[in-house]
Amino acid sequence: MRFANVSGRACLVLDGRAVDIAEASSGALSSDPMMTADLANHPGLQALAAAMDPADWPELRQADLGPPVPRPGKIIAMALNYRGHAEEAGLAIPSEPHVMAKFPTCICGPYDDVPIGALDMVDYEVELVVAIGRRCKGVAGKEAWQYISGLTCGNDVSDRNEQFRPPVRQFSLAKSYDAFGPIGPTMITPDEVADPNDLALSCRVDGELRQQARTSDFIFDVHYLMAWLSRYVTLEVGDLIFTGTPGGVGDSMDPPTYLRDGQVMEVQVEGIGTMRNRIVAGSGAGTGAGEG
Known part of the structure; x- marks a missing residue:
């Protein structure tokens, strides 16, 4: 899977398009980009990604991208x-x-x-x-x-x-x-x-x-x-x-x-x-x- 920080929110990326993880999961998964470290192997996210069609997602814009891990501990x-x-x-x-x-x-x-x-x-x-x-x-x-x-x-x-x-x-x-x-x-x-x-x-x-x-x-x-x-x-x-x-x-x-x-x-x-x-x-x- 591929993740991005889009305007401060955690997104799943595929084929140049991105979907807000929190919105797509109806709030079940976090919008915080720091949580992608926890989400990477989350079975709920994997199931969600498999059920979605990236063609329906908005295009990923470079101007909206922040650091994928914005607040590292060390x-x-x-x-x-x-x-x-x-x-x-x-x-x-x-x-x-x-x-x-x-x-x-x-x-x-x-x-x-x-x-x-x-x-x-x-x-x-x-x-x-x-x-x-x-x-x-x-x-x-x-x-x-x-x-x-x-x-x-x-x-x-x-x-x-x-x-x-x-x-x-x-x-x-x-x-x-x-x-x-x-x-x-x-x-x-x-x-x-x-x-x-x-x-x-x-x-x-x-x-x-x-x-x-x-x-x-x-x-x-x-x-x-x-x-x-x-x-x-x-x-x-x-x-x-x-x-x-x-x-x-x-x-x-x-x-x-x-x-x-x-x-x-x-x-x-x-x-x-x-x-x-x-x-x-x-x-x-x-x-x-x-x-x-």
């Missing part, structure tokens, strides 16, 4: 989880996952503007994002998919100045400014794709291809990440895992190339869809150290 992000990204950074392939956090207020929609204020070292990172659908702790890798409600597309927008400046590298802070976490445009259940560990993903800036890879280039696949993370923390319904970005980030170009006012990031994950977010300079972003 956002866990992975660094250096693609071989190509580790190699371009001149770093050894890690022997275990490198974990950081993004704060939940960074989340924005798939077509929202991303304000950067006066920042001049902002970068893009296309990522596959996993949404947790069941509370879990100490899950075995082979059981991981039982706890995943959906997959979506993410862009781990990052302020490289804040991320790398001395005396302390602020990875989490640099990735958590408002709107530095676009996700969407829809969320799919894992059974919608043949193998979530082998999906194409890409990022373009103003139409220029910057990143292109497959999730088969993961150093640690989704099963492993779920098992490893749940050894340390309890994963709860609505948590998100940004699974890492492939090579091709602007910071590793020669010379380094960062995002500028008016540029459009186009981020795509196979089977999920494409996000388009415009960079907007001026007010409204985290100011970074020594500014503001």
Whole structure:
């Protein structure tokens, strides 16, 4: 199944059309997009979807789409989880996952503007994002998919100045400014794709291809990440895992190339869809150290 946040309401999507889940179920199912994590395997929703004709549903409009998981509890992000990204950074392939956090207020929609204020070292990172659908702790890798409600597309927008400046590298802070976490445009259940560990993903800036890879280039696949993370923390319904970005980030170009006012990031994950977010300079972003 495929879900979307349409004007703040949970909708089921099929063939470019969307139906309001609460309205279609006469109020039996919730309208809150956060509830799609619980609803993904709900037998009532599956029966409802099977009985409906998508031709009767209204067309899905991009302008109405918000983040499919608008209020995540935790956002866990992975660094250096693609071989190509580790190699371009001149770093050894890690022997275990490198974990950081993004704060939940960074989340924005798939077509929202991303304000950067006066920042001049902002970068893009296309990522596959996993949404947790069941509370879990100490899950075995082979059981991981039982706890995943959906997959979506993410862009781990990052302020490289804040991320790398001395005396302390602020990875989490640099990735958590408002709107530095676009996700969407829809969320799919894992059974919608043949193998979530082998999906194409890409990022373009103003139409220029910057990143292109497959999730088969993961150093640690989704099963492993779920098992490893749940050894340390309890994963709860609505948590998100940004699974890492492939090579091709602007910071590793020669010379380094960062995002500028008016540029459009186009981020795509196979089977999920494409996000388009415009960079907007001026007010409204985290100011970074020594500014503001």
